[in-house]
Amino acid sequence: MISHKIKEAIKEYSEELTELRRKLHSEPELSWEEENTTRFVCEYLENLGISYRRTEPTGVIAEIRGGKPGKTVALRGDMDALSVEQLDKELPYASREDGKMHACGHDAHTAMLLIAAKALNESKDELPGNVRLLFQPAEEVAEGAKALVKQGAVEGVDNVFGIHIWSQMPTHKVSCPPGPSFASADLFKVSFKGRGGHGAMPEDCIDAAIVASSFVMNVQSVISRTIDPQQGAVLTVGKMVVGTRFNVIAENAVIEGTVRCFDPATRDHIEKQLAHYAEHVAAIYGATADVEYIRGTQAVINDEASARLVQSVAAEAFGEDVLHNEKPTMGGEDFSYYLDEVPGSFALVGSGNPDKDTQWAHHHGRFNIDEDALATGAELYAQYAWAYLNGE
Incomplete structure (x- = not known):
């Protein structure tokens, strides 16, 4: 040979x-x-x-x-x-x-x-x-x-x-x-918009920091609770930018991360669920969410x-x-x-x-x-x- x-x-x-x-x-x-x-x-x-x-x-x-x-x-x-x-x-x-x-x-x-x-x-x-x-x-x-x-x-x-x-x-x-x-490698970016204001007056605001934090804490359940545990997948939030000053309630928060998996159907499911979670977490607090999902390598x-x-x-x-x-x-x-x-x-x-x-x-x-x-x-x-x- x-x-x-x-x-x-x-x-x-x-x-x-x-x-x-x-x-x-x-x-x-x-x-x-x-x-x-x-x-x-x-x-x-x-x-x-x-x-x-x-x-x-x-x-x-x-x-x-x-x-x-x-x-x-x-x-x-x-x-x-x-x-x-x-x-x-x-x-x-x-x-x-x-x-x-x-x-x-x-x-x-x-x-x-x-x-x-x-x-x-x-x-x-x-x-x-x-x-x-x-x-x-x-x-x-x-x-x-x-x-x-x-x-x-x-x-x-x-x-x-x-x-x-x-x-x-x-x-x-x-x-x-x-x-x-090697796994597929996708990027995602979630932008939350609330209503900013004085840090001493939260009742007049919608805190984007709270919205983004809630999303980060909850989105892992997309992996742990919505896909077959025998289908390997990773969802990582690698970056979060929120707020402008210590005594200003943040109006905007931007989260960026990556999704990795091997199965095309699992990939499709995670993309849909990520958007679903972002929109519903934002709605709980009266904020809005914009989700950008970029497919990278297969x-x-x-x-x-x-x-x-x-x-x-x-x-x-x-x-x-x-x-x-x-x-x-x-x-x-x-x-x-x-x-x-x-x-x-x-x-x-x-x-x-x-x-x-x-x-x-x-x-x-x-x-x-x-x-x-x-x-x-x-x-x-x-x-x-x-x-x-x-x-x-």
Whole structure:
């Protein structure tokens, strides 16, 4: 199932792989600002002789055309960094940009996909089909995948595969179970309007602070009392802005939060119930409520055949003990937009190693990866493409 030529190539390029990741880590760019990263990817692909085109405003779609007819499989690696200050400034490859950092592993994803492309390109004459390479911007704002789909990223594609480095799993472990992997991620904003006035005269007012507080205390029962307890869901109020001064009863309050779940029907139900609760809580106090519900990413649901192929490839390439069954996360991933169009799967590759201090959570200022995981990810990208195209 796997290619030993690809395995040897990844091993040969392991030092270059680390160098690529460190370069990218030291030069982070935020979502939709990945100009230098895009330019670097284009130059690297050009040197390999791989055809590509830039997407707008950033990002790259490339294609390795096999020497034999067949299907097309897409491999995706995201490129953007976060507005996070790197705390490990003594690292030789620490971020050179104040307040910007690759705190989620996208530098690793880009580097792994570049080396996978290099290895696959050397075997292209033997490939029965094509490999499309998606170097995606703006994953952190859940916009990049949708933009690439609109620009033809999966036109003519039969299957799509992505990887995320995962610090919560031991280095080298690979997890890709069929079914839910990442949750849908929605935003909501509730604006309450009461009637302001003097803090000493509450009888003349409708206190928006009381209304908003009541909503926050009661809305959790949407999860605990109105949905099937076997359907996982999270509703979090992350921000509340209310009032202007200590002795003024607030006229306005604004609440913002997020909803995460895996089941589409549960998602619909929570959206309706959230509006229902806001309107009725406001009515109790004589206030009004305006609810804005913004659907973000879909849930990432791994296609069974694709996920099983990932598991088989990983087991053959690295040994059976590499397989890990990581439970689904309530985190969001815009890889879901590709899966809306074509079947595929999204794998996690462990990079957590307490001995190397790489067990920090994603988006933390001390996030780092065990670079021994890079070769695992690069080979998994390439071997998956090889196995899929050579499958029945």
